Each structure stands twice: as structure tokens, then as C-alpha cells.
Amino acid sequence: MSKQGMSTRVLLVCAAIAVVTGALGGAEGWLSVPVIAAVPFLYGFLLGVHALPGIVAQELFRLPGVALLTHVLAGLVGSAIAPVYIPQFLGTALMFGLIQEGVAALFRYRAWSWWRYLISALIIGAVVAVAVWFAADLAALPGWAQAAYLCLSLLGPVAWTVVGIQIGKALERAGAAPRRRVVRS
Secondary structure (H helix, E strand, C coil): CCCCCCCHHHHHHHHHHHHHHHHHHHHHHHHHHHHHHHCHHHHHHHHHHHHHHHHHHHHHHCCCCHHHHHHHHHHHHHHHHCHHHHHHHHHHHHHHHHHHHHHHHHCCCCCCCHHHHHHHHHHHHHHHHHHHHHHCCHHHCCHHHHHHHHHHHHHHHHHHHHHHHHHHHHHHHCCCCCCCCCCCC
């Protein structure tokens, strides 16, 4: 990769990841109203699917900017599928992408173990929990549903992050990423 920016290969693979994960995000958008109406405590888990674009891209390329780029592109794809949610998709893309990039930057883009991804997933889960709590008026639910909502909101991004890591590893095995140099000490 050159110092001038991302290679064409990285951009194209990030775009492909965004198409697939954006389609999932668009489907989530159409499912959100019935889920919030019928079983609102599950919504935080469902919303966690939006963690996928950046995690897959980071696991695959381990480069600055790929999470944010892939999230924004996925937000645009999701917006095409569920245009009524354009502001939500783009806001979520920016927020999740910036959180994932921020956590990676804190570790200077050198820590790529599962625990590092878990940190960003838990932060995203906490943000989701607070945002949806107010948007869906979850305070009106019984105590057990509130507790389930909080747990599922934190676990949703974690579960989707684990899925994203596995997808990234599978794409790497399939040859979608450049080979990494093995540094031996």
C-alpha cells in the first residue's frame, strides 16, 4: 500500500463488504418497527448488526480508515434499501465507524486480537443501549424486559463482532487481503 492512500484493492474489497453488510443493515431497518412493536427488548441485539462492516474490514486489512470507510458505504447501501432510515443509517455508520477507528487508534493500529474488537463492541453496545432506551420508551416495560434489553443491547454488538471477525478471517483465507509479513523475534 502506498503512503498516498488506500490501494484500489482495499477500496474495492471494502465496497464489497459494504454492499453485503449494508444489505443486512437495510433488512434490519425494515425489521425495526415490527420488532420494537412486538418485542422491544430484542431491538438492541438486532441493531448490533451494524457493527459488522468495520469489524470485517479491520480484521481483513488492519489499516487506519477501513472501518469508517466501510461503515459509510454500508450506510449508503442500507439507505438505498430502506430510504426512510437514511439519517439513522448514516448517523449509525459514522458513530460505529468512529468508535471502531477510535479504539484501533488508541492501540496505534497494532492490536488486532479479539479482545480489542470486544472493547469497541462493548462501547457500541452501551451507546445502543442508551439511544434505544429513550427512542423505544423502554422505561415503560416491566423490569425483566428492561434487564433483558440491557443485556441483549450489550451482547448484540459483541455477537455480531464475533461473526465479523470470523468473516474477516474467512476472507483472508480466501485471498481477499494482502499477505501479512510474519515478524519473528
